[in-house]
Amino acid sequence: MPDQEPGPLAGLRVLDLADETGAHAGRVLAELGADVVKVEPPGGEPARLRPPWYTGTDGVRRSIAWAAQNIGKRSICLPLDRPDGRERLLALVAEADILVETDGLGRMAARGLGHDVLRAANPRLVHTSITPYGSDGPYCDYTAADITLQAMGAHAYVTGDPDRPPLSIAAQVAYAHGGAEGAAASLVAHYESLASGSGQHVDVSIEQCVVWTLLNSTMTWQLAGRDDQRGGAYRKERGLDLVTRFVWECADGYVHFVPVGGGGGHARARSYDAMVRWMVESHFDDPILTRYDWNGEDANRLRQEDYDVLAAHIDEFLRSKTILELYDFAVRNRVLLAPAMSVQEILIDEHLRVRDVWRELRLPGVADPVRHPAPFARFTVTPLAPAGWVAEPGEHDGAVWERSSP
Amino acid sequence: MTATHDEVETETGAATAVRPEAWHPGGRRPVFAGLKVADFSWAAAAPIVTRFLSDYGATVVRVESRAHMDSVRFGGPFLDGVPDVNTSGFFAEFNAGKLGITLDMGNETARDVARRLIGWADVVTESFSPGVMDRWGLGWEDVHALNPSAVMVSSSMRGAHGPQSDYRGYGGQGAALAGMHLLTGWPDRNPAGPKGAYTDSIAPRYGLAALTAALIRRRRDGVGQYIEMSQVECALQFVTTELLDHQLTGAVAGPMGNASAHHAPHGMYPCLGDDRWIALAVESDEEWRRLRVAMGEPGWAADPDLATATGRLRRRDEVDRELSGWTATWEPYPLLTHLQRAGVRSGVAQKPSDLFDDPQLAHRGHFVDLDGGALGRVGYNASSFRLSATPGLPWRGTPDLGEHTTTVLTELLGYSAAEVEELARAGALH
Numbered sequence: 001m002p003d004q005e006p007g008p009l010a011g012l013r014v015l016d017l018a019d020e021t022g023a024h025a026g027r028v029l030a031e032l033g034a035d036v037v038k039v040e041p042p043g044g045e046p047a048r049l050r051p052p053w054y055t056g057t058d059g060v061r062r063s064i065a066w067a068a069q070n071i072g073k074r075s076i077c078l079p080l081d082r083p084d085g086r087e088r089l090l091a092l093v094a095e096a097d098i099l100v101e102t103d104g105l106g107r108m109a110a111r112g113l114g115h116d117v118l119r120a121a122n123p124r125l126v127h128t129s130i131t132p133y134g135s136d137g138p139y140c141d142y143t144a145a146d147i148t149l150q151a152m153g154a155h156a157y158v159t160g161d162p163d164r165p166p167l168s169i170a171a172q173v174a175y176a177h178g179g180a181e182g183a184a185a186s187l188v189a190h191y192e193s194l195a196s197g198s199g200q201h202v203d204v205s206i207e208q209c210v211v212w213t214l215l216n217s218t219m220t221w222q223l224a225g226r227d228d229q230r231g232g233a234y235r236k237e238r239g240l241d242l243v244t245r246f247v248w249e250c251a252d253g254y255v256h257f258v259p260v261g262g263g264g265g266h267a268r269a270r271s272y273d274a275m276v277r278w279m280v281e282s283h284f285d286d287p288i289l290t291r292y293d294w295n296g297e298d299a300n301r302l303r304q305e306d307y308d309v310l311a312a313h314i315d316e317f318l319r320s321k322t323i324l325e326l327y328d329f330a331v332r333n334r335v336l337l338a339p340a341m342s343v344q345e346i347l348i349d350e351h352l353r354v355r356d357v358w359r360e361l362r363l364p365g366v367a368d369p370v371r372h373p374a375p376f377a378r379f380t381v382t383p384l385a386p387a388g389w390v391a392e393p394g395e396h397d398g399a400v401w402e403r404s405s406p
Numbered sequence: 407m408t409a410t411h412d413e414v415e416t417e418t419g420a421a422t423a424v425r426p427e428a429w430h431p432g433g434r435r436p437v438f439a440g441l442k443v444a445d446f447s448w449a450a451a452a453p454i455v456t457r458f459l460s461d462y463g464a465t466v467v468r469v470e471s472r473a474h475m476d477s478v479r480f481g482g483p484f485l486d487g488v489p490d491v492n493t494s495g496f497f498a499e500f501n502a503g504k505l506g507i508t509l510d511m512g513n514e515t516a517r518d519v520a521r522r523l524i525g526w527a528d529v530v531t532e533s534f535s536p537g538v539m540d541r542w543g544l545g546w547e548d549v550h551a552l553n554p555s556a557v558m559v560s561s562s563m564r565g566a567h568g569p570q571s572d573y574r575g576y577g578g579q580g581a582a583l584a585g586m587h588l589l590t591g592w593p594d595r596n597p598a599g600p601k602g603a604y605t606d607s608i609a610p611r612y613g614l615a616a617l618t619a620a621l622i623r624r625r626r627d628g629v630g631q632y633i634e635m636s637q638v639e640c641a642l643q644f645v646t647t648e649l650l651d652h653q654l655t656g657a658v659a660g661p662m663g664n665a666s667a668h669h670a671p672h673g674m675y676p677c678l679g680d681d682r683w684i685a686l687a688v689e690s691d692e693e694w695r696r697l698r699v700a701m702g703e704p705g706w707a708a709d710p711d712l713a714t715a716t717g718r719l720r721r722r723d724e725v726d727r728e729l730s731g732w733t734a735t736w737e738p739y740p741l742l743t744h745l746q747r748a749g750v751r752s753g754v755a756q757k758p759s760d761l762f763d764d765p766q767l768a769h770r771g772h773f774v775d776l777d778g779g780a781l782g783r784v785g786y787n788a789s790s791f792r793l794s795a796t797p798g799l800p801w802r803g804t805p806d807l808g809e810h811t812t813t814v815l816t817e818l819l820g821y822s823a824a825e826v827e828e829l830a831r832a833g834a835l836h
Binding site for chain 2: 144
């Protein structure tokens with residue numbers, strides 16, 4: 001009965017030894033329907049103590065960051081620093097399809113859990129390491145934080161204001177990239193194992209994940225011989241000389257909008273034309289609006305002084321409008337403009353509500369459920385049924401993967 | 407790591423349009439060897455998914471149209487700075503290894519070719535605005551009827567249904583809608599937002615996971631299914647902590663520069679040289695002790711008030727100022743080595759150009775030099791993961807617009823040369 005499968009990965013077994021730097025991988029696999037078992041040291045993993053925290057009605061302080069990355073994972077506690085703990089783990093490895101860890105090959109081997117040991121326990125096993133730089137190489141032992149990885153992967157250098165230091169995104173995005181990549185890569189290797197009957201090692205580098213977020217900056221260096229520069233709300237990108245504005249202030253907040261200077265094309269031309277019509281109707285007409293074929297013939301030879309005149313005019317118009325007015329117009333007229341939404345606005349967004357994006361999440365020590373964004377994909381045959389809970393340390397001790405199970 | 411590509415050239419004697427079957431880099435068949443992909447996607451997010459499929463062995467036919475060009479072909483950088491649809495490095499990165507064909511989808515005859523392509527494929531991807539494929543008679547119902555074993559993935563900014571499903575946007579707009587702009591900026595300035603079309607860098611990982619999960623599931627009964635995705639909803643996964651935090655504590659995540667609400671010091675600190683900075687994070691009192699040792703135990707840092715996170719957070723500005731005075735006397739890479747020896751979390755704020763000299767990326771074989779069409783030879787990003795037994799790499803550079811139309815139609819879809827000529831005369835291959 002396909003309708004009752006909790007997603008396409010129903011029946012897949014995952015052992016999750018990852019700390020906060022790779023925990024997102026297990027969450028993605030759990031959401032796709034896998035049975036993910038978190039293996040923690042007795043008492044729970046250190047990441048359960050990481051900020052931010054909430055204090056429950058039971059007076060216990062728990063980690064919100066931990067909860068966010070461990071939704072729907074069962075938990076068992078094993079002392080992997082002791083032979084009996086390792087033996088128990090290897091017995092579980094024998095029954096598992098995927099094992100995810102964040103130590104890398106070297107440290108796993110030093111713990112007596114090297115790839116050869118895992119492979120001996122289960123030749124079909126996909127063993128995935130998610131580490132800052134990869135399991136080997138000159139930086140493999142470098143210690144990192146999310147901000148240092150955003151820096152090494154060069155995304156920070158090209159983000160932020162020109163007169164300030166490079167800027168990081170104030171969320172654990174490098175770890176999330178590594179985790180999402182680790183989930184995808186684990187499945188790629190598992191798919192292969194179904195054909196070959198053999199597992200393998202998957203080695204994810206978070207630095208490389210961050211490099212991918214540059215999208216075209218490495219090409220700009222190679223083809224134009226220059227580094228993209230950070231420009232705050234303004235950017236100088238795609239190898240162009242032009243500094244263009246991306247983030248604009250409106251009456252009650254900010255919007256992301258690239259009226260011209262994005263390289264042109266149908267969608268950009270249509271977006272700009274709709275905005276110009278609105279400006280004209282609102283008596284914000286000006287010859288500069290139509291002086292050039294901004295997103296067509298002239299798209300790649302715009303002059304900065306012309307752009308600046310245009311931008312000043314658009315700026316004045318946007319400041320006269322509210323976020324809701326602008327976004328409503330953008331949705332109806334295919335304008336490439338979006339509000340910079342806050343977490344509160346996201347939580348009450350009508351579109352997300354209608355799409356049934358939110359799932360209830362019950363947390364220990366919290367009377368009423370909170371909401372988390374799920375599912376990230378909609379399947380016709382195997383719809384996802386995201387879990388609405390997180391496990392306390394060792395909550396499923398002794399209750400996983402009995403040998404008699406199918 | 408470029409050797410693999412060169413071996414392909416040597417073995418076959420010439421660059422070949424269709425990936426040679428003999429290409430078994432790890433002794434085992436590549437993961438997606440034999441997997442056939444009809445790729446109607448465009449822009450960045452969805453083409454990145456099919457780029458991964460190609461790297462790991464799939465035959466990917468990327469369908470484009472001269473009537474409605476992929477906007478990324480208009481995006482620079484361009485070879486020699488001259489805009490040309492065939493020399494965009496932006497486009498090239500996401501399309502290496504694919505076979506490029508052109509079909510004017512407004513033409514019914516072209517849609518017949520698209521139907522034959524869908525019949526050939528295991529996987530169909532598209533990222534048009536919701537409803538476009540349906541209007542062409544190529545929506546999920548049509549695809550499933552044509553080819554019951556095909557897995558189809560549709561992705562768009564806001565998803566296929568809902569009051570804002572008509573909304574059009576790129577990844578920059580997606581980042582704004584997913585709350586990332588307000589997490590990226592200085593508290594005293596306009597938010598900057600992350601560089602690039604940021605959600606285009608997030609969604610492909612979820613797309614690859616979802617698609618591969620469906621392929622795994624398909625092995626059970628051979629029946630395909632439809633996957634619908636929204637780029638913004640993928641990006642919301644990245645801010646789950648912030649969304650929960652607001653509900654549980656009332657906290658509202660906002661721009662805070664490089665500071666952390668919980669740790670100090672935490673930020674980017676100046677070094678010697680032109681726009682040189684090092685990122686550094688102290689996440690515990692023990693790590694603070696290590697940093698003090700690395701700095702040579704300066705007097706200001708010995709203040710017992712700074713021994714705890716509470717004290718360091720309260721006097722964050724002072725700590726940052728003193729620490730900056732010390733880092734500013736160092737070149738960035740020697741300082742990185744020094745801090746790493748001391749066990750301090752640290753990383754240089756590398757420039758994109760630095761990545762080409764990064765010894766770790768070189769060790770990983772991150773940049774792969776490949777020839778492709780009019781763009782010529784350029785370095786492509788390899789995927790961020792390595793598979794020990796069945797490694798994958800981009801194997802061929804980007805296709806020119808319509809470069810493989812005839813090859814694909816005759817060699818993969820079984821059209822005769824005369825039929826291809828007839829299709830061209832009918833305007834189907836524009």
